[in-house]
Amino acid sequence: MVQNDSTLHKKYLLLQQKLKDKNYTDALGEGLILLESAQKKNEQKMVILLTYFLGEVFEKTDNNIDAMKYYKKSYAEILKSRSKFNSTDQYLKSSFNDVSLAERLIKIGGLFHKLEKKDSAKVFYNKIINLESLNKEIEAIQAKAYSNLSFIFQVDNNFSSAEEYSLKAIDIHRKYNNSTSLASAHINLGNIYVLKGEYEEAKKIYNKGLKYIKYDKGERATKFKEDLYYNLAYALYMLKDYKAYEYQELSYSIKDSVREENNKTKLAAILAKYDVNVAKRMVQQEEALKREKVINQKQKAQRNTWILGISSFFVIVLLVFLLNQYKLRQKNLGLELSKQELMQQQKMEKIKAESQIRILNATLDGKESERKQIAETLHDSVSALLSSANLHLQACKKQFNGTTPIEVDKSQSIINEASQKIRDLSHTLVSSILLKFGLSYAIKDISEKFSNSQLRIDYETRYIKRYDQGFEIKLYNIIQEFVNNILKHSKASYAKITLVEKKNRLHLIIEDDGQGFDKTQIPKKDGLGINQIDARIQMMQGKFNIDTGKGKGTVITIELPVFEKEAVTFS
Structure with missing residues (x-):
């Protein structure tokens, strides 16, 4: 061989x-x-x-x-x-x-x-x-x-x-x-x-693992340090050891530094990906070259006209024939130039529309990422600090022999109230139910939260599992936006949210028995409305349809390919 x-x-x-x-x-x-x-x-x-x-x-x-x-x-x-x-x-x-x-x-x-x-x-x-x-x-x-x-x-x-x-x-x-x-x-x-x-x-065991990479600053070692500190903090917390919060802070500091580096990389990628001006300049250059080519053809035709004019002195019949041919060619050249200009204008409009969609989705992605980051910071860092302060006050109360000063009790009450508001704000930014339990429970939470004596919201989910977190957040925001529209504008008494997975695709139906609306007026609406949702669904390679009219209620159907959650393996 x-x-x-x-x-x-x-x-x-x-x-x-x-x-x-x-x-x-x-x-x-x-x-x-x-x-x-x-x-x-x-x-x-x-x-x-x-x-x-x-x-x-x-x-x-x-x-x-x-x-x-x-x-x-x-x-x-x-x-x-x-x-x-x-x-x-x-x-x-x-x-x-x-x-x-x-x-x-x-x-x-x-x-x-x-x-x-x-x-x-x-x-x-x-x-x-x-x-x-x-x-x-x-x-x-x-x-x-x-x-x-x-x-x-x-x-x-x-x-x-x-x-x-x-x-x-x-x-x-x-x-x-x-x-x-x-x-x-x-x-x-x-x-x-x-x-x-x-x-x-x-x-x-966690402490032993930390010793192995104490002085290692490589990328893998840094990630393992973050995980070890976080897991150690949890074990200490379960042992009621106050050092848990110190290790938790070490884990968060590593996580924040890595996140900052990743954000810089992502920003550079977004700027490169959505540089509309570069695409526009390329199209303009291409258009200029094609126009120059047409002009050169026209100039060449004019030179031929002079030659034919001189020849006309010798052959009158030939002059008439060639003159007619020239006029016909001039007309075709004019039509070709108009056709080229129309095609370039259509191409520019298409690039402009696609670029606007990409920029809009990049903006929405950035907002969702920022909301998630703020929610994580409030929940993981600020809540942890308030919990730590509360624990210290609890320990302080044990130092008093007798009645605890009223200032200590009031401080604990204020901290508890602040913690509750932080949790509420974190949930408002990004649903904690969505992050922990997925779309099925998040949809159930929406229907129960917004149902009242004037509007009943039912829900149905089948074969729903956990998906990619970014994909879940995007779909949840779309559902939440349509539910908000029902609450604000529909005057409905009944609505239903249905989410089903079939053959690796998600089918979402949101319907209500409200007053409906005129679909021709959609382009005139502002804010995170239907046009922007349509753009988002296009970028997710999905299908989107609205069936509505004045006085006939509204049925919204969305079909999206599933973005699977990647399984984690240890290596």
Whole structure:
């Protein structure tokens, strides 16, 4: 067997660079072509490499089903090649050892885990664990498999198995002195003890995990520190240790610094994405070039006219014929110029409309993100500070032998009132019920909150689960806006909210028996109204329709593709 085709190998290295540069479209298209070429040439090594590469591209673009298909192909090709080994196949044998198998098995198991197919994930994780030829690389992958199995058993409340696998992962990381992975594994182990209610043991484990990354300032270590401080704060809180608030503040300070860096990156991306002026200048330049071309054609036609004029002295009949041809050409050129101008004007209007939609959605996204951030700050930081102050006052009261001063009681009363107002304001900005329990409970909360003696709001939700948080917030805001419109304008006595998931799409119906309205007047309304909701739904790749008229009530239907909540795995 030839070792490999050098041309294919060079192209494969260029594809790797495109994947590194996040140029996923070119990487996918060229990768599929290169795979077909490798299969025709029977280049088995390149087929194994390219199928794994395509799995990576699909995984990076959140296409988990296709990613799994190509990872499985790569895994199957390795098994096929290993079954045919002979004395002349040492090159292929050395290229794809148990490390390559383990890399593909952890990818397949991880994707099953993301897709919430736990039994299938367990099968592939156990295949990794059962690999016999051990070395540092394989054991590192086995540690990931142990951690992920531990997480699956935690979810199933099988704490003994969860602890067993977590400890096996820790043993491997300790063997190779991998401090960052040891910290991650101790988060997993500490969480098991928290779930069991053994907070003192969880406290010891979290503190041990912090020691491993005390001086590490890398990105992964920073994230693990935030999680360790937060989880340690919770364990101390359950132990009624006042140091809980100190560790909670450390966690929040890390979270805020990371969030600030992320916000800077997102702002730069938004500015680049919605630079309308750049797009407008490009269209104007294109229009100028086309006009210049038409003018040049016109000038050329005029030169031809002079030639024909001179020729007319010699052939009168030819002059008449050519003169008529010239007039016809001039007319066509004028029509072509008018057509070009109309097309450019239509293109400009289309770009302007699309840009306005994108800018509007970017603005709404920014507002929702800002409201969520303010709500989190009020709930997580300000409420924590008020709770801390209340605890200190409670401790202070114990220092008095006898009657507590009235000022202390009044201070506690004020703090309690402030805490309640903070919670109410946080819920107003972003529904805490939505964040904690999802759309079904949030819709139930809306219907119960706004129903009264004059208006009854019913609701119905079927097959609704948790989705991507940003997607849930956008849909909740849309529902809330239409309910507000019913309360303000419809004069209805009955309304109903229906939300159903069918074939990976959400179907929302909001109807009322009110006075309805004239749809032709919609463009004249301002504020976060129907036009802006329509723009938002377009950006979410959904469908939107309003059936209404004066005196006939209103039925609003919305259909949206589901944005799945990404499953979390420990690694």
